[in-house]
Amino acid sequence: MSDTDSRGGAERIIEAAIDLFGRHGVHGTSLRSVAQQAGVSQALVVHHFGSKDGLLRACDHHVASVTRANKERTVAGGPQLDPFQTLRQLEKSQPLLRYLARALTEGGERTRELVDEFVADAHDYMRLAEEAGFVKPSATPHERTIVLVIWSMGALAMHSHVKRLLGVDFLADDAPPESLGPYLRPMLELFTQGLMQEGAFDQMTEMFEVPESISEREA
Amino acid sequence: MSDTDSRGGAERIIEAAIDLFGRHGVHGTSLRSVAQQAGVSQALVVHHFGSKDGLLRACDHHVASVTRANKERTVAGGPQLDPFQTLRQLEKSQPLLRYLARALTEGGERTRELVDEFVADAHDYMRLAEEAGFVKPSATPHERTIVLVIWSMGALAMHSHVKRLLGVDFLADDAPPESLGPYLRPMLELFTQGLMQEGAFDQMTEMFEVPESISEREA
DNA sequence: GCTGAGACTGACTAAGTGTTCAGTCAGTCG
């Protein structure tokens, strides 16, 4: 909306689209509103991206490239429990994370590729962390990693409830690391001392003791 | 759709609305499509519920009453790790769970009440399970319960990815309990043996426990 | 100068949206 914006129109449009798609969903966002927020005409949006679906794909591609570029930063940061922690430290990460949170649930087939990439990365980190002696070995390492990624993604998708219930804002731009405490502290406690007493395990696993068909799964 | 439907119009409309809202979202569902699926005119929908928002509230109320009615069943079932497990055993629970999964993420303030209820219930269950010797005590029991509920809700919201990655379908009507194995087995393993080795705990909790250590880090 | 390409726009279209309204029909009550 500012008179002097050095960035090109297409770039401003994608930025506005990510913000509005994340805020109100795809169906709840019109090309008009995207154009208005970007300070351009609606026709220009179609001119650049062909259609609303084309704009959506461009947004996905943009988010994917940003997250991919951050993989190196994640690797350098040592063992990581939360795959989105490094994304949070990006500048202006709030709209991007909000878009990602929404895409994870209503994206359907579109987000499949991105999620698979998160899982693959997490698998690498877990293997490294296990070799470094940070995490314990598992009877089903593949499934365990998937469950952990699902929980992280799910918690991101539930960010509004997390903020209300714990006072932890996953989308905050300038949140200091210790502000995540009310979420991370019980998580770390669960991941060290566990949740259940020893006896409860055998009692509950009986129900799921099917032939070891799943353990065949491997990459 | 069927010529002879004993149920009243309002009931059929709510059922159709829950199905379509859960499938395509609120913005992606028109009153026309709801009326068509219910085998009724669009005007009747407005006649019964006043507006689209009124229909939405009626759906929320319906879901809330069903889940509330199942609280007793949950209590009788003993210690429960997943607050949605009993919902899954309902007949025709698939549309209801899908609606719930979508409402959890895009419901915003609307779903606040329902989520708070889930948390309050989970708090009761955790206290009972702790007294029964099933789960270990926690330094932050309140936050721990919230985190567990958030993970459960988040996993439900991620049901499409869970199905693709683990072959576990949270929304399946006729799924036998052991079909949840690939999800529940690593979860139980995490909750008994934990995830991290003993040494890793102190190393990572430093960041969130003592404020002085952080100021030292920055200096 | 001129040409052509591409960013960019206002005006338009056809379809779809939630909502309004007048009115039909089957019952119920006095």
Place this chain on the structure above:
DNA sequence: CGACTGACTGAACACTTAGTCAGTCTCAGC
């Protein structure tokens, strides 16, 4: 019987939607 109620409908309403189109502007290259 007539008055009345409530479920139910078709047709219209005003509005928004994604997408089209003709045409303007800027600017590099000849």
